[in-house]
Amino acid sequence: AQSVAQPEDQVNVAEGNPLTVKCTYSVSGNPYLFWYVQYPNRGLQFLLKYITGDNLVKGSYGFEAEFNKSQTSFHLKKPSALVSDSALYFCAVRGYNNNDMRFGAGTRLTVKP
Amino acid sequence: NAGVTQTPKFQVLKTGQSMTLQCAQDMNHEYMSWYRQDPGMGLRLIHYSVGAGITDQGEVPNGYNVSRSTTEDFPLRLLSAAPSQTSVYFCASSIQGARPETQYFGPGTRLLVL
Numbered sequence: 001a002q003s004v005a006q007p008e009d010q011v012n013v014a015e016g017n018p019l020t021v022k023c024t025y026s027v028s029g030n031p032y033l034f035w036y037v038q039y040p041n042r043g044l045q046f047l048l049k050y051i052t053g054d055n056l057v058k059g060s061y062g063f064e065a066e067f068n069k070s071q072t073s074f075h076l077k078k079p080s081a082l083v084s085d086s087a088l089y090f091c092a093v094r095g096y097n098n099n100d101m102r103f104g105a106g107t108r109l110t111v112k113p
Numbered sequence: 114n115a116g117v118t119q120t121p122k123f124q125v126l127k128t129g130q131s132m133t134l135q136c137a138q139d140m141n142h143e144y145m146s147w148y149r150q151d152p153g154m155g156l157r158l159i160h161y162s163v164g165a166g167i168t169d170q171g172e173v174p175n176g177y178n179v180s181r182s183t184t185e186d187f188p189l190r191l192l193s194a195a196p197s198q199t200s201v202y203f204c205a206s207s208i209q210g211a212r213p214e215t216q217y218f219g220p221g222t223r224l225l226v227l
Contacts, residue, residue: 001172009153034215043117043203043218044156090155099144099163100171101216103156 002027002093006104013081013111021076021107023091033074034092035065038106044090050074061085081111114139117219119204125225126194134189134222136204143209145187146171146216147179149200156203162187163209194226 003026013019025031032051036044048059055067065076074091088108094101120135138145146161148171158171162181176198178190187206191198201223205216 004155006155036218041221043220044205044216045218046215049215092156099161099169100158101146102158102172103148105153105155 001100002031002095002102004091004093004102004104006089006091006107008107009105010108010110013109015083015111015113016080019078019081019085019109019111021089021091021109023074023076023104024072025074025091025093026072027093027095029095031072031074032094033065033067034094034101035059035063035074035076036090036092036103038088038090040087047076047089081109083111083113085109086111116140117204117206117217119202119219119222121222122220123223123225125227126191127227128195130194131190131192132194134191134202134204134224136187136189136219137185138187138204138206138217139185140206140217141184142206142217143184144214144216145181145204145206147177147187147189148203148205149173149198150203150221151200159189159202191224194224196226198224199226200224 034049035047050067091104117138143164147159148156160179162168204219207214207216
């Protein structure tokens with residue numbers, strides 16, 4: 001079955017600095033990759049997804065992610081972090097024709113003023 | 114649209130009790146799923162459904178039952194609650210297309226089993 005790894009439990013950045021939240025995946029065949037964000041006491045909200053096409057995917061709130069097939073990675077990035085970006089971020093993978101979506105353990109992003 | 118709704122928001126059960134977590138969506142989505150969220154483990158898929166009358170097991174199905182009699186509703190049943198089922202439960206839905214689609218999540222149900 002497919003799987004996702006988020007190697008960092010916590011990422012701390014200063015406001016205005018670029019941020020990266022890392023994700024690597026394992027799947028048979030072509031991957032379908034997603035990033036979701038969770039604010040305290042809320043459900044998950046969709047940020048962006050990679051299905052096919054350009055390796056650089058742009059999503060909500062200025063976030064983007066780069067699909068790297070050779071490194072099996074799908075890192076989330078933002079050029080300039082905001083305090084309001086502080087939240088829990090989840091990477092997820094779903095194989096083609098496979099309804100079983102697997103999530104990573106999550107990375108808590110803290111942006112300090 | 115209300116999106117994905119879940120009830121109750123919070124529930125306390127005693128070991129051995131049964132209960133049903135309700136999930137409904139008004140977006141006419143064919144695909145619905147249940148996840149549990151535990152600290153340090155992310156979200157794990159319990160059961161999913163690709164349409165009315167069709168359900169399948171996910172990663173952690175033991176101790177849970179589901180049914181899908183309508184497109185809108187996808188209840189999750191705990192037959193005999195155990196402390197290990199203490200968790201936050203999320204329901205999600207999406208279009209069931211040729212490719213995996215974005216899922217929309219409900220606000221969650223926090224369950225405590227004593």
